[in-house]
Amino acid sequence: MRIAVDAMGGDNAPEEIVAGALLARNELGYDITLVGDEQRMRELLPSDTDIEIRHATEIIHMDEAPAVAVRRKKDASIVVATKLVKDGYAEAIVSAGSTGAQMTAALFDLGRIKGIKRPAISTLFPTAKGPKVLLDSGANADSKPENLVQFAHMGCIYAEKVLGMENPTVGLLNIGSEEGKGNELTVETYQLLKNESLNFIGNVEPRDITIGNVDVMVCDGFVGNIVLKLAEGLGTFLMNAIKDQLTSTYRYKIGAAMVAPGIRNIKKLMDYSEYGGAPLLGVDGVSIISHGSSDAKAIKNAIKAAGVCVNNGFVASTKSRLRGEDK
Amino acid sequence: MRIAVDAMGGDNAPEEIVAGALLARNELGYDITLVGDEQRMRELLPSDTDIEIRHATEIIHMDEAPAVAVRRKKDASIVVATKLVKDGYAEAIVSAGSTGAQMTAALFDLGRIKGIKRPAISTLFPTAKGPKVLLDSGANADSKPENLVQFAHMGCIYAEKVLGMENPTVGLLNIGSEEGKGNELTVETYQLLKNESLNFIGNVEPRDITIGNVDVMVCDGFVGNIVLKLAEGLGTFLMNAIKDQLTSTYRYKIGAAMVAPGIRNIKKLMDYSEYGGAPLLGVDGVSIISHGSSDAKAIKNAIKAAGVCVNNGFVASTKSRLRGEDK
Numbered sequence: 001m002r003i004a005v006d007a008m009g010g011d012n013a014p015e016e017i018v019a020g021a022l023l024a025r026n027e028l029g030y031d032i033t034l035v036g037d038e039q040r041m042r043e044l045l046p047s048d049t050d051i052e053i054r055h056a057t058e059i060i061h062m063d064e065a066p067a068v069a070v071r072r073k074k075d076a077s078i079v080v081a082t083k084l085v086k087d088g089y090a091e092a093i094v095s096a097g098s099t100g101a102q103m104t105a106a107l108f109d110l111g112r113i114k115g116i117k118r119p120a121i122s123t124l125f126p127t128a129k130g131p132k133v134l135l136d137s138g139a140n141a142d143s144k145p146e147n148l149v150q151f152a153h154m155g156c157i158y159a160e161k162v163l164g165m166e167n168p169t170v171g172l173l174n175i176g177s178e179e180g181k182g183n184e185l186t187v188e189t190y191q192l193l194k195n196e197s198l199n200f201i202g203n204v205e206p207r208d209i210t211i212g213n214v215d216v217m218v219c220d221g222f223v224g225n226i227v228l229k230l231a232e233g234l235g236t237f238l239m240n241a242i243k244d245q246l247t248s249t250y251r252y253k254i255g256a257a258m259v260a261p262g263i264r265n266i267k268k269l270m271d272y273s274e275y276g277g278a279p280l281l282g283v284d285g286v287s288i289i290s291h292g293s294s295d296a297k298a299i300k301n302a303i304k305a306a307g308v309c310v311n312n313g314f315v316a317s318t319k320s321r322l323r324g325e326d327k
Numbered sequence: 328m329r330i331a332v333d334a335m336g337g338d339n340a341p342e343e344i345v346a347g348a349l350l351a352r353n354e355l356g357y358d359i360t361l362v363g364d365e366q367r368m369r370e371l372l373p374s375d376t377d378i379e380i381r382h383a384t385e386i387i388h389m390d391e392a393p394a395v396a397v398r399r400k401k402d403a404s405i406v407v408a409t410k411l412v413k414d415g416y417a418e419a420i421v422s423a424g425s426t427g428a429q430m431t432a433a434l435f436d437l438g439r440i441k442g443i444k445r446p447a448i449s450t451l452f453p454t455a456k457g458p459k460v461l462l463d464s465g466a467n468a469d470s471k472p473e474n475l476v477q478f479a480h481m482g483c484i485y486a487e488k489v490l491g492m493e494n495p496t497v498g499l500l501n502i503g504s505e506e507g508k509g510n511e512l513t514v515e516t517y518q519l520l521k522n523e524s525l526n527f528i529g530n531v532e533p534r535d536i537t538i539g540n541v542d543v544m545v546c547d548g549f550v551g552n553i554v555l556k557l558a559e560g561l562g563t564f565l566m567n568a569i570k571d572q573l574t575s576t577y578r579y580k581i582g583a584a585m586v587a588p589g590i591r592n593i594k595k596l597m598d599y600s601e602y603g604g605a606p607l608l609g610v611d612g613v614s615i616i617s618h619g620s621s622d623a624k625a626i627k628n629a630i631k632a633a634g635v636c637v638n639n640g641f642v643a644s645t646k647s648r649l650r651g652e653d654k
Contacts, residue, residue, distance in 0.1 A: 063505075127564075128567075128568075138502065141502065141509055141511075142510045173553070175465065175468065175548075175549055175553060175556070178390075183468035183547075183549045184468075184469050186549075205556055206553050206556040206559075207556055207557075207560030207563070209557065209560065210557075210560040210561050210563070210564035211560070211564070220510075221502075222502055222509065222510045223550060223553055225502040226500070226502060226533050226550055226553065227553065227557055229502070229532055229533040229534055230534075230536065230557055231561060232533075232534065233532075233533050233535075233537040234537050234557075234558060234561050234562070235561070235565070236537070237455060237537035237538070238565050238597075240455075241455075241593045241596055242569075242589075242590075242593060245589035245590070245593055246586050246589050248589065249589075251585055252585065254582075254585060255581075255582040255584070255585025255586035256582070256586055257582070258578055258579065258581060258582025258585070259572075259579050259582035259583055259586065262569075262572035262573050262579050263569075265572055266565065266569060266572055269568055270565075
């Protein structure tokens with residue numbers, strides 16, 4: 001199996017991306033093609049590596065409008081890497097760069113799965129009961145009830161095929177738990193989800209996200225993106241507050257040294273890099289989104305997730321479920 | 328000044344509500360009318376108190392549909408307390424009970440301020456730079472751009488008149504910082520806000536909420552409610568994780584004892600009770616929402632906020648600003 005890795009995407013590119021590719025090569029044994037600035041990658045790779053390099057001259061940055069950038073920058077690393085999958089040279093692509101650009105490149109070159117109205121971005125959310133799936137976490141700022149129903153199905157396939165969950169529960173993210181609560185979108189979506197062949201447990205509230213008592217949480221991309229960014233912001237805020245407090249007096253510093261491993265465990269609990277990456281859902285190929293702040297371990301885990309998607313026939317499962325052939 | 332206090336609303340009613348009323352009576356000197364179960368309140372109050380009791384036989388619970396409950400339970404504590412303001416007997420009402428019921432009672436009995444299309448609920452959000460205003464935090468699950476513009480103005484009046492902020496900055500809560508980002512609602516609202524006489528700083532992202540670099544954050548009630556509940560859920564999740572970790576080994580326990588005051592400071596940072604309550608915005612009278620988990624101190628602070636609203640002519644300011652007579 002060959003995985004194409006966008007070496008230039010993410011806050012820590014290309015150093016951590018290259019390091020992650022090396023880890024994955026050693027630990028997982030996949031063939032890997034790194035796409036990006038050849039000279040910089042050569043400097044980072046050992047001379048005897050069998051990781052392949054594909055040179056790409058351009059980079060799409062986080063602040064660029066994805067549709068425009070993907071069209072204009074034909075030689076951007078994310079575009080070239082996605083094309084390797086399109087051409088059948090690689091079986092999956094991994095990137096920690098602009099999610100919008102990755103989605104756009106996937107839509108242009110891999111296409112949508114027939115029947116999927118809107119692809120979605122899923123996120124693995126850290127909870128007290130392990131990682132759970134939240135989607136859409138930002139692909140569609142405006143969604144309709146029928147889109148959310150498809151998100152629910154795609155999220156379940158991801159949970160089953162990639163995360164190994166059995167008969168995952170589905171919840172509709174809402175501002176009240178009772179049927180009839182919410183805005184027009186959630187009220188209508190609730191009625192549709194009730195009648196789908198899903199393990200639908202009804203509305204879930206934001207506190208359920210952190211408790212982790214639902215496997216797949218569905219919402220529109222605006223809300224999902226707010227949730228994702230707020231959780232990250234709050235996590236950072238709190239960990240900084242802890243750091244500030246526990247270094248503010250001599251006595252605290254001694255105590256802090258004693259509890260430091262415990263504090264690190266909490267940080268780890270919220271650490272996205274543990275979970276690797278999540279696939280774009282609804283596109284006709286495996287494209288794994290790794291967190292923008294990915295380090296080598298996160299990239300390795302994202303490459304691992306790519307391998308699981310390929311091995312478990314994730315895309316084929318989505319297609320067959322949509323045709324009603326699968327549960 | 329007389330403040331009517333709903334003694335039966337909130338997780339800790341009536342004990343903490345009565346205790347908070349006593350604190351407020353002693354520290355602030357306001358006349359107070361406690362509304363609720365007379366016998367229970369008598370048991371909680373000292374015999375020589377000059378706090379007035381108004382008996383009410385019913386309670387509206389958190390899980391009741393507000394519109395139905397307010398209509399049916401004419402003798403519910405929140406309904407009776409709001410009527411005291413309507414009748415001019417009290418100048419403000421404070422409750423820690425069902426926010427929906429409080430809003431409904433206010434709309435029925437105090438009415439909307441003329442020109443306000445939708446009232447809003449504001450929340451004081453804990454940030455690294457002190458409490459900031461988030462609205463709408465749940466009154467309107469579906470909102471239009473013109474509603475959000477009114478929310479912005481009402482939030483500013485609250486920030487100025489009650490919180491004492493000068494020329495507060497206004498941000499539109501969004502999933503990207505650039506103009507043009509977001510969903511249909513935020514894209515359209517941005518264009519309207521640009522042309523208002525507001526200190527509008529553009530889109531703000533969820534991480535800005537925790538950083539605290541904007542004074543008034545505007546969003547629709549669905550998103551605001553999600554933000555509020557997620558922040559509370561995550562805060563609880565993290566504080567529990569810290570507690571679990573730091574009591575898991577003997578060594579940690581010793582360290583934890585040394586840093587305990589620091590951890591308590593962090594908890595305090597996220598503690599809503601510090602901030603008291605926030606007024607319902609857009610209703611023609613002062614109705615202060617206190618957090619559902621309010622303790623005595625939170626109730627005292629909510630009563631204090633009620634006093635500030637009355638003294639600073641908060642409702643009159645809203646009216647005059649809407650008529651364009653004010654800034």
